[in-house]
Amino acid sequence: MTHLVMSGLTKSFGTARVVDGVDLSIEEGEAVVLLGPSGCGKTTCLRMIAGFERPDAGEIRLRDEVLVGGRTFVPPERRRMSVVFQSYALWPHLSVRENVGYGPTTAKVGRAEVRRRTDEALAMVQLDGLADRYAHQLSGGQQQRVALARALVNDPALLLLDEPLSNLDTRLREEMRSEVKRIQRSLGVTMVYVTHDQAEALSLADRLVVMHDGRIVQVGSPEDVYRRPRTGFVARALGATNVLPATVRGTGGGSVALELPGGVPVEAEAPADGPLGEGQAVMVSVRPGDVRLTPADPGHASGAVVREALFFGDHVQYSVELPGLAEPIKATGPSVGRLQPGQPVSLGVDRGAAAVLGDRPGTTATGHVPAVPAPVPGRSAA
Numbered sequence: 001m002t003h004l005v006m007s008g009l010t011k012s013f014g015t016a017r018v019v020d021g022v023d024l025s026i027e028e029g030e031a032v033v034l035l036g037p038s039g040c041g042k043t044t045c046l047r048m049i050a051g052f053e054r055p056d057a058g059e060i061r062l063r064d065e066v067l068v069g070g071r072t073f074v075p076p077e078r079r080r081m082s083v084v085f086q087s088y089a090l091w092p093h094l095s096v097r098e099n100v101g102y103g104p105t106t107a108k109v110g111r112a113e114v115r116r117r118t119d120e121a122l123a124m125v126q127l128d129g130l131a132d133r134y135a136h137q138l139s140g141g142q143q144q145r146v147a148l149a150r151a152l153v154n155d156p157a158l159l160l161l162d163e164p165l166s167n168l169d170t171r172l173r174e175e176m177r178s179e180v181k182r183i184q185r186s187l188g189v190t191m192v193y194v195t196h197d198q199a200e201a202l203s204l205a206d207r208l209v210v211m212h213d214g215r216i217v218q219v220g221s222p223e224d225v226y227r228r229p230r231t232g233f234v235a236r237a238l239g240a241t242n243v244l245p246a247t248v249r250g251t252g253g254g255s256v257a258l259e260l261p262g263g264v265p266v267e268a269e270a271p272a273d274g275p276l277g278e279g280q281a282v283m284v285s286v287r288p289g290d291v292r293l294t295p296a297d298p299g300h301a302s303g304a305v306v307r308e309a310l311f312f313g314d315h316v317q318y319s320v321e322l323p324g325l326a327e328p329i330k331a332t333g334p335s336v337g338r339l340q341p342g343q344p345v346s347l348g349v350d351r352g353a354a355a356v357l358g359d360r361p362g363t364t365a366t367g368h369v370p371a372v373p374a375p376v377p378g379r380s381a382a
Contacts, residue, residue, distance in 0.1 A: 051076035261324025290353035
């Protein structure tokens with residue numbers, strides 16, 4: 001059942017259009033993650049859903065109720081939504097129990113019912129033994145759990161989370177990712193989660209929405225978007241990748257045979273947006289983990305040479321120079337029996353691991369586009 005619908009949402013701040021005609025439907029119980037760099041419009045979309053920003057145009061519907069559209073504007077407090085922000089926003093003079101129970105208390109819910117709801121919410125986030133502590137007595141991860149319990153205590157029709165884990169260290173972030181997913185699944189609550197972190201997006205989403213310059217550029221399951229990005233931007237938004245020029249050598253059976261510079265063969269799934277012709281130049285995305293390196297056979301050298309080998313304990317990250325490419329190819333391999341800088345290698349790509357992109361040849365092969373650009377001073381339109 002469709003739970004939330006955004007139609008033609010548009011929002012500008014001054015002369016800058018930060019959301020440009022966003023259309024998205026979210027199903028009941030679905031976890032949808034909006035992913036993109038700072039300034040792409042993802043947080044502005046979430047704030048319009050919550051009612052903190054009013055769109056310049058478009059409509060938002062929750063179930064059968066119009067929240068925004070025409071002359072209709074339902075204020076935030078009447079939208080039956082809960083928001084978890086990047087900052088924990090806890091009342092320092094209130095205990096954990098009082099922070100979590102603040103919403104139903106101000107809504108004039110009876111004392112016994114407030115306590116029951118609060119106890120259930122704290123148990124859900126595994127903080128039932130810390131109800132009488134104050135915010136300064138909690139770790140960052142515990143404070144974020146309190147913020148999550150406070151959002152859940154009102155049984156929201158929609159749970160909105162805006163970069164909620166960005167203030168935590170790596171270990172706590174990984175722990176809280178699992179907690180958020182566990183809670184969302186156990187309650188079946190519909191969730192919209194905003195992040196620029198690829199790991200959060202891939203691990204939390206039932207459906208992933210990649211945004212760029214105020215528009216949705218790709219929607220799909222995390223695996224589908226990761227394995228079949230439509231553009232170099234989408235490929236890079238989901239982690240390290242190689243965006244490479246290739247030549248079509250043949251098609252058939254739903255796949256396409258390609259050749260990278262240096263004569264390296266590659267097989268990819270045929271793109272859905274039209275057939276490819278033999279000899280056609282295309283761009284492809286190949287993840288470092290799908291590149292295979294072996295010591296070169298002297299009689300069949302391709303000219304590929306290891307230029308850098310960085311040891312990370314459980315794996316080695318390689319940069320490999322290949323004739324015909326302006327930038328080295330990134331690859332990962334096992335740390336046992338690692339290759340050395342300067343060593344000639346043979347290079348291969350796992351069958352079906354490459355994705356044909358919609359980028360024009362020559363537009364993204366050598367230009368580096370960071371997955372997360374640095375924020376600019378002033379108001380963020382993320």
